[in-house]
Amino acid sequence: MTEEPLKIEVTIAAPADEVWRAMRDPELIRRWHGWHLDSLDAEIRMIYFDDVIEDAENHVLETGGDRFSLHSAPGGTVVRLTRGPRGANPEWEAYYDDITEGWRTFLVQLRFGLERHGLAERQTVFLHGPVPGDSLRARLGVAGIDGAYTVTLPTGDTFAGEVYSRSELQIALTVDSLGLLIVADAPKPGGHCLAVLTTYGYDDFDALNERWTKWFSTVS
DSSP: OOOOOOEEEEEESSOHHHHHHHHHOHHHHTTTSSOOOTTHHHHHHHHHTTTOEEETTTTEEEETTEEEEEEEETTEEEEEEEOOOTTSOGGGGGGHHHHHHHHHHHHHHHHHHHHHHTTOOOEEEEEEEOOGGGOHHHHHTOTTOOSEEEEEOTTSOEEEEEEEEEOSSEEEEEETTTEEEEEEOOSSTTOOEEEEEEESSOTTHHHHHHHHHHHHHTTO
16 A cells, blocks of 8 residues: 655645745745754755745645645635655655654744734744653643643743644644744654744843753753
């Protein structure tokens, strides 16, 4: 039997043309894709513009063996990512599951950025590395959160908000007056966990980033 293609979908409360523009304008892409690193612009160029197949009329983009397509739906637009089959790109095969989880993170960030902040400028705290037990959600104490929440984290921060999305390995939490926290567990034993805390207009970002980075160094 041929393995069914892996599909990831998010529904965004915005028209398809607006979502498409967010996926084709480099300045807008950097407001939701990934996190702030010196290599972000080069990564965006490689993924979204180098050697891609684009069908703007039908809102379809093929990149690196993966296929994005936009579909109008009640309440907005479905963004569907159909991943390329395993083994299609031997160079990246060892990272297939990590890339899949990365796409889940990015699409949730796209949805949140568009729906809640109109793709405004952001700043990001980024944590990435192995964690004992392979569960950063458990280490942060967010694994069991459901619905509205208030929680004091081991970083010393008290966050409140609601569950924005959840998948097998990830949870995304809105954070009142701050932004969005996504925490992802390792997709395979001994792999890397990830957390991205996206902030908008937060005045004390440097202290926040230092606090989270220092805490993560004690558990990774």
